Structure formats: structure tokens, C-alpha cells
Amino acid sequence: MEPLGSLILFLLIAGVVGSIVPMMPGALFSLAAVLIYFFQTDDPGLLFTVFGALTSAFALFVDWFAGAVAAKYGGASKKTSMAAAVTGLLGFIFLGGPVGLAIAVSVTVFVREYLIHGRSGDGAKAAVYATIGVLGSAFVQAMLTGSVLLAYLIALAF
Numbered sequence: 001m002e003p004l005g006s007l008i009l010f011l012l013i014a015g016v017v018g019s020i021v022p023m024m025p026g027a028l029f030s031l032a033a034v035l036i037y038f039f040q041t042d043d044p045g046l047l048f049t050v051f052g053a054l055t056s057a058f059a060l061f062v063d064w065f066a067g068a069v070a071a072k073y074g075g076a077s078k079k080t081s082m083a084a085a086v087t088g089l090l091g092f093i094f095l096g097g098p099v100g101l102a103i104a105v106s107v108t109v110f111v112r113e114y115l116i117h118g119r120s121g122d123g124a125k126a127a128v129y130a131t132i133g134v135l136g137s138a139f140v141q142a143m144l145t146g147s148v149l150l151a152y153l154i155a156l157a158f
Contacts, residue, residue: 004040005156008033012149019059019141025097027063030145031056037152048155052148059144062137063098064089067105070133076126080112084130102134 001009011033018026034052038044068085072078084105091104109130114123 004036008037008152011036012145012152015056015145016142016149019063019145020138025063026141026145027056027059030059030148033152034148045155048151051151055144055148055151059141062140062144064092064101066137066140067102067109067130067134070136071105071109071126071130073133074109074126074129075122076109076113076130077116080109080116080126083112084108088134098134098138102131105130105134 011029014024015026015028015030015033018024018029020026031053034049034056037052038049065085065088067088068081071084072081076084087108088101088105091100091102092098094100095104106127110120110123110127112123113126114120117123
């Protein structure tokens, strides 16, 4: 395998691992691999490129917003869910990846719901849902980035 092919394979494997391991941007690794494959190879394969780019982008979206959506299902208000989405993105960037995202979403949901209802139980319930959403998103991301890796291996075989 050529060095470029090895780099692409390494990034795709890092994408799957990074979907589960905290502080690793798994979906970004997968997206980078797809873009390198598209721009740096002679025969990038349009089907793989479109599938890989859209799937990686969706995995990134799941990573950033699953906690906010889950908070809404846990009883959080629409404004709390929106605030959780924003603080989750900021937590991802400034507090260190998925762990920062989970902390930012959980704290935001708990504090905002407590301030709205004055009962810690409401805030705790919504925060637990949000945290489960963030953790559950890791599984979904692993499946999505794993499918990009599998598609690449199939593209290599054919």
C-alpha cells in the first residue's frame, strides 16, 4: 500500500476509535481521510466520496447536537435545548472535545432548568437525558465512522 493509502486508512481507523475515546474528534478524522482521498488520488471514486463526506458530516452533527436533542426529550425547554447546543459546541472547542461537550451540555441543562422551575429534580432529569444523549451519540458515531472505513475497504477491493 502506498504511503497516502496508509495515511487514509490510519485516519479512518482513528475516526472509529476517536468516536469512542474522549478528546479525539473521530468524525473529523474520517472527514479528513475522505477529503484527502478525493483530492490526492487519481481515482477517488465519486460514490465513496459522497457517501464518506455526508456520513462523516452527519457523525459530526450527531456529536455536537445529540445532547441538546436528548435534553428536549428529558423535559427541557426549547430555549434550554438551544442553549445546550451552543454551549455544547463551545465546550467541545474550548473544554476539550467530547468530554467538554458532555460537561457543558449537562451543566447548562441542569442550571437553566433549575432556574426556570426552581426544582433540582427537573434540572437533574433533563441533565441526565442530555448526558445519556451525549454518551449514546458515541455509539452512533462509531457506527457511522465504521461504515466509512468499511466503504473505503470495499472501494479498495474493487
